[in-house]
Amino acid sequence: MRRLLAVIVLLAATFSAPAENLADRTPTCLSCHGEDGQSNNAETPSLGAEPAAYVLIQLYLFREKQRRVEPMTQAAQGLSDDDLRQLSEVIARLPAPKPPAEPLDAARIERAWPLARKHHCIFCHNSDFSGHDNVPRLAAQREDYLLKALREYKANTRPGYDASMAEVVQPLNDAELVDLAYLIAHAQ
């Protein structure tokens, strides 16, 4: 119900777009993605502490319809370059999300770390998955969103800005993607 409400609010905001400024739109973003940087909505990413450079790229791709994911493609219409920059900065300053408070499956963690090393996840995203510059923060991201993104990279259906992630996931099988998503979702 809460999710449905969020979508309605978002769509209402989107369709009255032209007269709106950034300040009007920001709470709409946060109604889905979480005001405290942490999303409570299935397959909707937490955005807290995402590097601004990464967020700017994604917002630009939505606006230009290079990345087509509703409602984001709609939501980004009409934003100026400066709007995108400001929104990126605001998002980068939201607090980092927290991993779920649940007992960890040590066997899965143990299986996942060698994958994170072998496939260089931690070379780019840092060994605490904090990300930097154009490389997104992954730590404590929603597990369902991480797995969705990894599977889309593997299927060439989420090309990303460049092809880096499509290349990285190419040798990984689905069980490995599941373990990596589990590890990363619980990192902090």
Next chain:
Amino acid sequence: MTRYAPTRRGLLLAGTITAAMAVWPAVAQQPAAQPPAPAATAPAAAPQAPPTWAQGRPDTAIGAQLAPIAPPPIPTVADKLPVEKLKAPKGFKIEVYAAGVGNARSLRQGDKGTVFVGSRLLDKVYAIVDKGGKREVKTIYSGLYRPNGLAFKDGTLYIGELSKISKVEKIEDNLDNPPKPVVIYDDLPKDEPHGWKFLTIGPDNKLYFQVGAPCNICMPPPTHAQIRRINLDGSGAEVVARGIRQIVGMDFSPTSKQLYFTENSRDWLSEDIPEDKLNRLAQPGKDNFGYPYCHQGNIPDQEFGWGHSCDEFTKPLALLGPHSAPLGMRFYTGTMFPSEYRNAIFIARHGSWNRSKKVGGDIVVAKLNKDGTVKSIEPFLTGFIENNNYVGRPADVVVLKDGSMLISDDFNGAVYRVSYGTARIAGH
């Protein structure tokens, strides 16, 4: 900068409106999460066990931050371009030819002087036209898929997207209302890794392009890791070279008519090997350049090299530096530059990411012997790396009809012009 409590929307909005915005790339570097402080009561000698999620974490990559470098999607404004930082030999002049050309990659000049620019990360092809001495950048196509490859012949522009090649006839007569590109060839894989194309047209009037390896290092399917050529109507496809990981620059020698190309070697073997390559296709249909068995002509791959010798494969003409990413290259066929550059190859080295200390980020010039082998490789235009960071990244070069040279910078979304002596831009 305004701080705000995340739960208080009013303050958040104030922060939104009043925040002074940092200019790329000085955007927020996220501080690494701090390890938990040791409990005050813990004995100093007993190191605290890591939290469960970090148990088994290797420490070899800490601080590496070796990631592909993504340019900002919005081009740099003209007066912020790093043109003053670029250095060329005495007598050469470097200037901004055009700004606002987002992710500018492959360059081609049309018969009537239009400069066409492709892009890889954006969906656009641009035309730069000279209007009474003032250059205008027009976006002639949007919504294309990684349109990196461009070629031009007899009034027709050829566009290479990730998995199709199209043509537009009489493009220079229709820049204000460009017709829809007509697909001539799409028997191509759709893999993202190394899926973007570089196009060039040979003296045999055929269109040459690569199909890169769909990975960093793997056994490629028989449809990949090769150069193909087709007739200009898309018919008659054939493979002319194999064993090539990825090419983003090719050109035919004006003297021998042989195809030369840059090749980007595999990543993650080490900081210093393998080096990227300059190759020559001397035996079309026969040459195999070694991928994935052998790198840089003399290093067997640690996984795929077993049972093979590097001597089975065509050797590179020259090595161009580890991870230096040589992309666009052209033979210098003009007369404006001094005679020592005549028929030499200018190569845009995009610059490394898979290496702690960056190399490349420059234009080098390969001077050749009479037999077409490489006599020397020298830096020509440098200055794109400052304090181990890129201030720009060269992606392609093209020789204009007046003998000057254009360089695309896909990081800043700009095109620079290099001229020699007192020559001025044609049309001024």
